[in-house]
Each structure stands twice: as C-alpha cells, then as structure tokens.
Amino acid sequence: MIVLMSAFASQEYWDEMATITGQVESQSGDTGQERFDSWLGGWRMFLDHPIIGVGAQNFGMWIQDYFPIEEKAYRMWGRVAHSLYFTLLPEMGIVGTIFFFGMIWGNYKDQRYLSTLETKKGALLAATNLTEEEKESISKGIRTLHFLSLAYGGAMVAYLVTGIFISVLWYGYFWMLTSFYVITSNVARNIEEQIKNNSKTLKPENSIYMAYGKFDQVS
Known part of the structure; x- marks a missing residue:
C-alpha cells in the first residue's frame, strides 16, 4: 500500500x-x-x-x-x-502528562489482558458443561474482542507517531480509542467472570455480549 x-x-x-x-x-x-x-x-x-x-x-x-x-x-x-x-507539555504540564501516559499504560494493560484471555479461553471453556457448538460460539466472541483490541492498538500507534508532527492532542481519536479499550476489556472481563463463576450452568445466551447477537453470525 x-x-x-x-x-x-x-x-x-x-x-x-x-x-x-x-x-x-x-x-x-x-x-x-x-x-x-x-x-x-x-x-x-x-x-x-x-x-x-x-x-x-x-x-x-x-x-x-x-x-x-x-x-x-x-x-x-x-x-x-x-x-x-x-502541545501536551506546555498546556498540561507534568501533572497532565503523567495522566495522559497513564491512560496509554492503561490501554496497554487492557491490550495485554485481551490477548491473554484469547490464549487461555480454551482452558476456561473446558471447565464448563457447554456443548462444543456453544463453546465455539463463545470462543468466537472472545476472538472478536481480541481482534478489535489489535485494531485499537494499531490505531493508537498511528496516532502517537503522527502526533510527532501534528497537533492531535485534542482531536477525538485518542479519547475514543481509550473508551473503546475500556468498553471492550470490561465486556471481556464480564465474560471471563461468568465462565469462572458459572462453569456448570453457563449458556451463551447468558453472556453479556450475546445480548447483541451471536458472534458466530458476524465473525
């Protein structure tokens, strides 16, 4: 390209x-x-x-x-x-700069969490009594969240690199990407918690993300 x-x-x-x-x-x-x-x-x-x-x-x-x-x-x-x-340093000073990079660190931790969940989802689902079809549906959902996080990560890197020469601090991109990270990781944590707490009764329709439709229909 x-x-x-x-x-x-x-x-x-x-x-x-x-x-x-x-x-x-x-x-x-x-x-x-x-x-x-x-x-x-x-x-x-x-x-x-x-x-x-x-x-x-x-x-x-x-x-x-x-x-x-x-x-x-x-x-x-x-x-x-x-x-x-x-723009960041003179406008927000040391305090604001620490908060800004703290949010980036939080995004990175969310990225790592979603990658880790994708890796260990097989072991988590193996402890449930779900059918193979149901496990596959939930697995695809987790995979979708992981792929979304990779897209956020690529966009964040592009934002930070282009920011060397462009005053993009107050553009909406960073704040939207950070919000997407928070939402996606919270959904994933809810799914993981349900898997762990309901290992014998979990059904795909009980997972929070299943309220938005089966992932195997959109993945």
Whole structure:
C-alpha cells in the first residue's frame, strides 16, 4: 500500500511533505524551521509552567511570548504547536502528562489482558458443561474482542507517531480509542467472570455480549 501511494503521489504532495523539514516553503508560508521554532517556544512555555501548564488549548494564546524569533512572534498568536507532545507539555504540564501516559499504560494493560484471555479461553471453556457448538460460539466472541483490541492498538500507534508532527492532542481519536479499550476489556472481563463463576450452568445466551447477537453470525 505504501509503495503504491509513493508511486502515484503527485509532486504537489511531495512538495508539501518537504515543508516538514524546511526544505521547501508551503503555500501557507509554514516551514519546517517555523515548526521547530514552535517546538522550542513550547518547551520554553513548559519550563515557565512546569506543573500544570498554561491550560488546555491555550498554546496559541501564549506562543507569541515564547517564540524564539522576535520579529515573527507577533503573527504566531493563535497558532498550534505542530506536535502532540509540544502541545501536551506546555498546556498540561507534568501533572497532565503523567495522566495522559497513564491512560496509554492503561490501554496497554487492557491490550495485554485481551490477548491473554484469547490464549487461555480454551482452558476456561473446558471447565464448563457447554456443548462444543456453544463453546465455539463463545470462543468466537472472545476472538472478536481480541481482534478489535489489535485494531485499537494499531490505531493508537498511528496516532502517537503522527502526533510527532501534528497537533492531535485534542482531536477525538485518542479519547475514543481509550473508551473503546475500556468498553471492550470490561465486556471481556464480564465474560471471563461468568465462565469462572458459572462453569456448570453457563449458556451463551447468558453472556453479556450475546445480548447483541451471536458472534458466530458476524465473525
């Protein structure tokens, strides 16, 4: 896919990509050097407000006071940092940064849990008196949750990588993905708890996820 995109991308696209490093100036006047200067301004802003930052979405209100090139500073008011991380640090400070990466760590733990459940589901289901067909239906449900978590993980990595050069902190993607992780892991934990607590009476229709339809019909 990447090779095809590279082969068919227009020169206009490559010219715009070159503005990231400052090799070419874009039509809007934004250059790689200005991006790096904004990062430096953001770092200076963070050093002046290290604990709780200047407040959410306030980077643009403060950047003109910290932009390293004085003659350009006046036109930087309202501009973004061109980076998730140089938005996070000056706006939210150390406290907010800890919370942000704490949520990422929580997402990672949910990912690990869902992968582990996929691995041990056979042993869990073996302790029940379900029919093979019923076990397969529940197994497919757990597998679906695992695959969903892998999709979330890929999207999260893409978000964090592209965030190096894009101010995506307050876009909805991170918060939606985190919500999806929480919901999916909670559903999986409910299923596991039911399997463990009702090993002799569990039926697929009693599992919380079966209320949304049999997974073997959508997997």
